[in-house]
Amino acid sequence: MGFEDQLTAIVGAAHVDVADAIRDDDTHDEALDGHPVRPRAVVRPGSTDEVAAIVRAAGVEGVPLTPRGSGTGLSGACTPVAGGVVVSFERMNRILEIDTANHVAVVEPGLTLAELDAALAPHHLIYPVFPGEQSASLGGNVATNAGGMRAVKYGVTRHHVLGIEAVLGTGEVISAGGKFVKSTSGYDLTQMVIGSEGTLALVTRATLRLHPRPEFHTTLLAPFPTIGAIASSVPPIVASGIGPVMVEYIDLVSMAGITANAGIDLGIPDDIKDVALAYLVIVLESHDATRLEEDAEALAEQIAGLGALDVYVLPDQAGAQLISARERAFWASKANGADDIVDVVVPRASIPAFLDAVSERAAATSSLVIGCGHAGDGNVHLSVWQPDADVRHTLLHDLMTSGLALGGAISGEHGIGTQKAGFLVELEDPVKLDLMRRIKAAFDPYGILNPGTIFDPAGSAGTAGSVGDPVTTAAHR
Amino acid sequence: MGFEDQLTAIVGAAHVDVADAIRDDDTHDEALDGHPVRPRAVVRPGSTDEVAAIVRAAGVEGVPLTPRGSGTGLSGACTPVAGGVVVSFERMNRILEIDTANHVAVVEPGLTLAELDAALAPHHLIYPVFPGEQSASLGGNVATNAGGMRAVKYGVTRHHVLGIEAVLGTGEVISAGGKFVKSTSGYDLTQMVIGSEGTLALVTRATLRLHPRPEFHTTLLAPFPTIGAIASSVPPIVASGIGPVMVEYIDLVSMAGITANAGIDLGIPDDIKDVALAYLVIVLESHDATRLEEDAEALAEQIAGLGALDVYVLPDQAGAQLISARERAFWASKANGADDIVDVVVPRASIPAFLDAVSERAAATSSLVIGCGHAGDGNVHLSVWQPDADVRHTLLHDLMTSGLALGGAISGEHGIGTQKAGFLVELEDPVKLDLMRRIKAAFDPYGILNPGTIFDPAGSAGTAGSVGDPVTTAAHR
Numbered sequence: 001m002g003f004e005d006q007l008t009a010i011v012g013a014a015h016v017d018v019a020d021a022i023r024d025d026d027t028h029d030e031a032l033d034g035h036p037v038r039p040r041a042v043v044r045p046g047s048t049d050e051v052a053a054i055v056r057a058a059g060v061e062g063v064p065l066t067p068r069g070s071g072t073g074l075s076g077a078c079t080p081v082a083g084g085v086v087v088s089f090e091r092m093n094r095i096l097e098i099d100t101a102n103h104v105a106v107v108e109p110g111l112t113l114a115e116l117d118a119a120l121a122p123h124h125l126i127y128p129v130f131p132g133e134q135s136a137s138l139g140g141n142v143a144t145n146a147g148g149m150r151a152v153k154y155g156v157t158r159h160h161v162l163g164i165e166a167v168l169g170t171g172e173v174i175s176a177g178g179k180f181v182k183s184t185s186g187y188d189l190t191q192m193v194i195g196s197e198g199t200l201a202l203v204t205r206a207t208l209r210l211h212p213r214p215e216f217h218t219t220l221l222a223p224f225p226t227i228g229a230i231a232s233s234v235p236p237i238v239a240s241g242i243g244p245v246m247v248e249y250i251d252l253v254s255m256a257g258i259t260a261n262a263g264i265d266l267g268i269p270d271d272i273k274d275v276a277l278a279y280l281v282i283v284l285e286s287h288d289a290t291r292l293e294e295d296a297e298a299l300a301e302q303i304a305g306l307g308a309l310d311v312y313v314l315p316d317q318a319g320a321q322l323i324s325a326r327e328r329a330f331w332a333s334k335a336n337g338a339d340d341i342v343d344v345v346v347p348r349a350s351i352p353a354f355l356d357a358v359s360e361r362a363a364a365t366s367s368l369v370i371g372c373g374h375a376g377d378g379n380v381h382l383s384v385w386q387p388d389a390d391v392r393h394t395l396l397h398d399l400m401t402s403g404l405a406l407g408g409a410i411s412g413e414h415g416i417g418t419q420k421a422g423f424l425v426e427l428e429d430p431v432k433l434d435l436m437r438r439i440k441a442a443f444d445p446y447g448i449l450n451p452g453t454i455f456d457p458a459g460s461a462g463t464a465g466s467v468g469d470p471v472t473t474a475a476h477r
Numbered sequence: 478m479g480f481e482d483q484l485t486a487i488v489g490a491a492h493v494d495v496a497d498a499i500r501d502d503d504t505h506d507e508a509l510d511g512h513p514v515r516p517r518a519v520v521r522p523g524s525t526d527e528v529a530a531i532v533r534a535a536g537v538e539g540v541p542l543t544p545r546g547s548g549t550g551l552s553g554a555c556t557p558v559a560g561g562v563v564v565s566f567e568r569m570n571r572i573l574e575i576d577t578a579n580h581v582a583v584v585e586p587g588l589t590l591a592e593l594d595a596a597l598a599p600h601h602l603i604y605p606v607f608p609g610e611q612s613a614s615l616g617g618n619v620a621t622n623a624g625g626m627r628a629v630k631y632g633v634t635r636h637h638v639l640g641i642e643a644v645l646g647t648g649e650v651i652s653a654g655g656k657f658v659k660s661t662s663g664y665d666l667t668q669m670v671i672g673s674e675g676t677l678a679l680v681t682r683a684t685l686r687l688h689p690r691p692e693f694h695t696t697l698l699a700p701f702p703t704i705g706a707i708a709s710s711v712p713p714i715v716a717s718g719i720g721p722v723m724v725e726y727i728d729l730v731s732m733a734g735i736t737a738n739a740g741i742d743l744g745i746p747d748d749i750k751d752v753a754l755a756y757l758v759i760v761l762e763s764h765d766a767t768r769l770e771e772d773a774e775a776l777a778e779q780i781a782g783l784g785a786l787d788v789y790v791l792p793d794q795a796g797a798q799l800i801s802a803r804e805r806a807f808w809a810s811k812a813n814g815a816d817d818i819v820d821v822v823v824p825r826a827s828i829p830a831f832l833d834a835v836s837e838r839a840a841a842t843s844s845l846v847i848g849c850g851h852a853g854d855g856n857v858h859l860s861v862w863q864p865d866a867d868v869r870h871t872l873l874h875d876l877m878t879s880g881l882a883l884g885g886a887i888s889g890e891h892g893i894g895t896q897k898a899g900f901l902v903e904l905e906d907p908v909k910l911d912l913m914r915r916i917k918a919a920f921d922p923y924g925i926l927n928p929g930t931i932f933d934p935a936g937s938a939g940t941a942g943s944v945g946d947p948v949t950t951a952a953h954r
Binding site: 103124145178183184197200214238239240286379410414443455 | 576577578579580581601602621622624628629632633635636645649650651652653655656657658659660661662663664665666668669671672673674677689691712715716717718763764768822823824825826851854855856884885886887888889890891892893901905906908909910912913915916917918919920931932
């Protein structure tokens with residue numbers, strides 16, 4: 001029986017697409033510099049058992065599997081492999097449980113953040129990871145360890161996924177973690193799978209930690225003369241204990257683009273605009289409106305003393321508009337023809353040094369590189385306009401190298417995917433890469449789970465991730 | 478050259494103990510039912526390079542290595558292996574950096590929590606993981622993913638270790654993570670090593686996330702008629718958004734023991750004492766004394782409405798005394814002849830069901846089982862009095878099985894160590910155990926790092942963890 005027939009036997013003909021029936025959407029994600037690949041088939045399992053059966057069959061045949069949630073990724077991690085099969089989780093999108101006594105939700109991977117949030121709001125609970133794209137799936141969030149603007153208060157996906165059910169590359173199903181924060185009972189397989197971009201296991205269920213949903217929010221906007229001054233203001237703001245939920249910076253050009261794209265006017269006087277090179281945006285939240293107002297006033301005073309040109313407490317609607325526009329910064333860049341994006345993370349105090357290096361490399365290569373980022377946690381989002389692919393490659397390489405030299409990492413939240421796999425292999429310690437390949441082999445001995453993503457870019461040969469070769473991990477010394 | 482001579486060549490004769498020079502302290506940790514083992518040698522490296530040289534030499538000779546911090550563990554994870562060598566980190570105890578701009582500290586593994594806290598206080602910063610034993614080392618905390626009473630607000634060690642330097646079982650040194658919270662740049666090796674109890678790598682450096690140090694604390698004590706009523710009160714307390722830093726319960730007998738042992742009188746009237754079967758202890762903290770007082774009042778009112786027999790806001794000193802006494806509950810049990818301890822974690826709402834099972838098994842085996850625990854996060858600490866080793870083994874087995882049946886895990890924070898390795902192997906999914914052994918082999922192909930801990934108890938044969946056998950991870954199907 002051919003592999004497509006095996007898939008049909010597992011999930012039913014209605015849930016297998018081949019040839020022309022394969023939708024264009026399933027051939028790529030949202031990575032700017034991505035190259036769509038038509039897979040051999042797209043299969044839409046409806047249960048964990050079906051996922052396990054697909055993986056077992058693929059293991060026997062040596063067929064690469066590319067897991068796919070909503071396809072909103074920005075690094076090409078769900079780009080299919082030629083001759084491979086896309087495993088789409090769109091049918092596995094149920095909320096299995098909202099447990100208000102333990103403050104957890106149990107969900108399937110195809111569920112979107114928007115759907116989850118709508119279901120939690122009536123319980124006055126929130127899943128606080130907002131990576132900026134509410135149509136993203138929870139499975140995709142787990143795969144990339146999604147972050148977003150609220151990470152400065154709440155941390156990232158890794159801090160909120162308490163347990164998973166997942167299918168290993170062997171087709172075996174494991175259940176790890178549970179409705180608890182604390183456990184030291186063998187290796188934490190949940191944490192190992194989070195952020196592994198579909199290369200270690202296919203997640204079929206996740207147990208998520210929920211938080212009380214704050215009722216009140218307020219947004220402060222402060223133009224600054226330099227990004228360095230913004231970076232210097234962050235430690236005292238965090239040290240104040242006010243605990244902001246967002247601490248963002250937006251550079252001059254990005255602010256213009258973001259507000260123009262969203263059609264909002266923040267009413268900043270021209271004389272301030274003329275000298276502001278960057279903007280600090282802070283959001284506070286609280287369960288108590290009076291305290292929130294007090295905190296906003298105290299913070300505004302503090303920021304004024306930290307070098308801000310002015311400080312505005314935005315009216316509710318303007319604040320929400322600005323945050324929403326900031327979340328759509330990627331789309332604004334895309335609409336304006338950006339060629340690629342970078343989301344290097346550095347220690348937050350090193351943001352100015354990193355941006356100095358960025359400016360220098362941008363000027364040297366006649367590229368436009370602008371952005372905004374998470375000032376509270378050092379995650380810098382840059383949009384790059386440089387049409388020449390080779391020049392762009394060198395530029396991205398240099399930006400990543402600069403970030404690494406400052407003690408940072410290549411990607412803060414978008415992931416390595418297929419787009420940056422070449423950079424990781426080039427820039428990462430070979431000892432760690434070898435270890436990661438041995439770990440990959442421990443979870444996925446046949447190398448069928450999302451090959452080409454993270455550290456084995458298309459075209460590389462002889463790695464533990466090659467498809468179809470059972471591998472060993474005897475160490476080299 | 479003999480192995481002891483190789484060790485001497487690496488670290489110098491002053492830092493290698495053999496034969497009678499080996500201190501009794503180095504033969505065991507604080508596990509109640511532990512059995513001291515005299516190692517072949519104790520070596521005290523002074524640098525990462527020395528640790529790496531020791532591991533390389535041990536790999537060649539097939540000598541098991543047992544890492545040791547302060548020896549305050551409660552599960553026997555640093556019990557030496559006969560014929561093996563203890564690697565003591567007592568000389569590697571420096572604070573390498575307190576970075577106030579990024580709010581991180583970089584430390585060596587032998588540093589104690591008390592030493593770190595004393596150094597951070599002048600900076601108004603705190604490393605918020607307080608497992609209850611301030612002489613514990615940071616390396617030990619990383620190895621066990623230490624938790625403690627503040628986990629309900631701050632999470633556990635896993636949430637605060639941003640990066641590590643570590644020596645793999647191959648003797649290779651890796652550096653993972655850094656001074657940032659967000660990263661998706663290959664597998665998170667930091668998270669993999671945390672909680673692995675010294676079986677995957679020897680941690681030689683850790684980058685720790687710090688928080689602003691709250692100035693004000695207040696303690697609420699509420700006697701309740703049942704533990705069930707306490708458990709039911711937790712979700713509304715957490716949902717209130719007040720964000721307590723501790724939410725503990727203490728059972729009747731433990732409260733008597735804890736207070737008697739510490740010589741404190743909380744002044745609870747006899748008529749309340751007569752009907753209180755358990756006590757809820759909540760600690761709030763804030764940077765603002767007025768708000769703290771308001772919160773304490775609001776919370777006291779809320780707790781009174783949730784079934785408490787009474788609510789006391791303790792004077793500062795009494796509150797600190799009670800918390801300190803609670804932290805020493807283990808020592809109170811030990812002083813009173815407890816035979817063993819258990820720290821099962823269950824979903825917090827399942828604490829009453831778990832304790833019902835505990836009572837039933839205790840009665841059926843004529844054992845005394847009492848305790849206290851982290852009501853906010855489901856981590857139950859039980860002291861067990863049952864002198865017969867076989868009966869005790871069956872009792873512990875049944876308690877763990879009950880916890881697992883409720884969706885919990887064997888250990889919330891003490892770890893599996895050598896003491897509970899037999900239980901893990903018996904009770905855990907064999908598919909996960911096989912996966913963990915393959916992961917172990919990826920980090921430690923010669924099986925020299927802390928063998929016997931976690932999943933390969935002494936006496937088990939033919940596992941990937943056996944000492945001296947290079948292993949493969951070809952999957953079984």
